[in-house]
Amino acid sequence: MQRTITLHIEPNDRLVKTIEMTNLATNDILKAGFENRIVNKLKLHHLTYYPLRKKYPDIPASIVTTARDNASEMLKREKLKRLSTKRKWSAIRYNQRTFTPELGKGFVTLASTNKRVNVPIKIPNYFRKYLGWKVVSAKLSYTGRKLVLGIVVEERTPSVRPPNTIIGVDTGIINHAVFSNNNFYRSSNIRKVKGQNQYLRRRLQAKGTRSAKRKLKQLSGREKRFMVDVNHQIANWILSQPFDAVALEKLGIRREKRLGRSFNGKLGNWAFGQLQRFIEYKAEGQGKAIIYIDARYTSQKCSRCGDIRKSNRNGLVYKCKACAFELHADLDAARNIASLGKAEAGRLSVNQPIVASSVSEHSVSPQLQASSFRAG
Numbered sequence: 001m002q003r004t005i006t007l008h009i010e011p012n013d014r015l016v017k018t019i020e021m022t023n024l025a026t027n028d029i030l031k032a033g034f035e036n037r038i039v040n041k042l043k044l045h046h047l048t049y050y051p052l053r054k055k056y057p058d059i060p061a062s063i064v065t066t067a068r069d070n071a072s073e074m075l076k077r078e079k080l081k082r083l084s085t086k087r088k089w090s091a092i093r094y095n096q097r098t099f100t101p102e103l104g105k106g107f108v109t110l111a112s113t114n115k116r117v118n119v120p121i122k123i124p125n126y127f128r129k130y131l132g133w134k135v136v137s138a139k140l141s142y143t144g145r146k147l148v149l150g151i152v153v154e155e156r157t158p159s160v161r162p163p164n165t166i167i168g169v170d171t172g173i174i175n176h177a178v179f180s181n182n183n184f185y186r187s188s189n190i191r192k193v194k195g196q197n198q199y200l201r202r203r204l205q206a207k208g209t210r211s212a213k214r215k216l217k218q219l220s221g222r223e224k225r226f227m228v229d230v231n232h233q234i235a236n237w238i239l240s241q242p243f244d245a246v247a248l249e250k251l252g253i254r255r256e257k258r259l260g261r262s263f264n265g266k267l268g269n270w271a272f273g274q275l276q277r278f279i280e281y282k283a284e285g286q287g288k289a290i291i292y293i294d295a296r297y298t299s300q301k302c303s304r305c306g307d308i309r310k311s312n313r314n315g316l317v318y319k320c321k322a323c324a325f326e327l328h329a330d331l332d333a334a335r336n337i338a339s340l341g342k343a344e345a346g347r348l349s350v351n352q353p354i355v356a357s358s359v360s361e362h363s364v365s366p367q368l369q370a371s372s373f374r375a376g
């Protein structure tokens with residue numbers, strides 16, 4: 001987020017002259033660029049730098065450079081369709097090389113056609129809250145009576161902490177969502193509602209009357225609202241857990257294959273996508289990270305030894321042929337998603353330790369532990 005602190009300062013001959021000269025130079029660059037059909041910064045530089053230094057020896061090289069960047073952007077904006085120009089006292093730009101802010105000490109220094117100018121400033125109370133922000137750049141213009149200095153500041157983003165603990169989420173049919181910390185969101189209620197609706201839908205479709213069509217519409221609206229509610233609950237629950245990051249599967253890679261035919265309807269995909277959007281949105285509000293992983297093979301892979309074998313999975317049971325590890329199949333997938341998320345987070349921040357989340361290895365009967373979380 002950026003803000004501009006606007007200050008009115010007493011006119012200073014050197015700065016007024018700098019504005020005027022810089023705008024003349026900018027107009028020269030604009031004209032050269034327009035006539036030669038050049039908008040690129042580097043090419044504009046080759047075309048104009050030395051002639052400008054010769055023509056305006058008093059303008060510091062670093063101001064010529066910012067004028068050229070400004071001209072390049074203006075040319076791009078107009079797409080070379082017409083030649084735009086700067087007015088005599090239009091705002092000119094200052095950057096870190098041409099401007100030193102000492103906001104805390106009550107002055108700034110600005111490059112000019114004749115050395116640096118030290119300008120005392122007084123920051124009004126309503127701008128004081130930005131004093132801790134990072135100063136990015138400044139612009140200076142002249143009204144004919146006052147100089148106007150706009151100091152552009154940017155909110156310092158809190159340093160991004162690598163996630164220490166990551167929760168993995170697997171979304172399926174039998175358990176709508178399964179979490180790597182041994183929790184299950186049971187979708188029996190979802191399936192019940194959907195089953196009832198499907199029955200009603202068929203009957204209404206068979207009728208085909210106008211009132212049946214209206215009822216069909218109401219039905220799909222009700223079903224959507226129900227899923228919205230469920231997804232909010234799941235997303236809230238995930239983000240209430242003590243984890244820094246949530247690992248989710250990139251949708252569209254595996255989803256279609258794993259959803260059975262009966263659930264492959266529009267609502268199924270829509271609901272899973274919505275759940276992810278809710279998690280994303282709520283995570284952002286809490287400063288938690290989302291890590292997307294490629295979920296291929298997560299349902300065939302052993303979360304203990306890494307063995308990948310289709311035959312390890314048999315319905316709801318995952319039994320590893322390599323290490324004999326046994327676990328609820330969706331929980332195994334959720335743990336794989338969590339560890340892929342950890343690997344991904346490790347790649348993003350190699351210097352920081354990523355501590356494994358405390359998943360227990362002996363929960364072959366996760367249903368018993370899942371009672372803590374049941375909604376809908």
Ligand SMILES: [Zn+2]
Binds near residue numbers: 302321324325
């Ligand atoms: Zn294994």
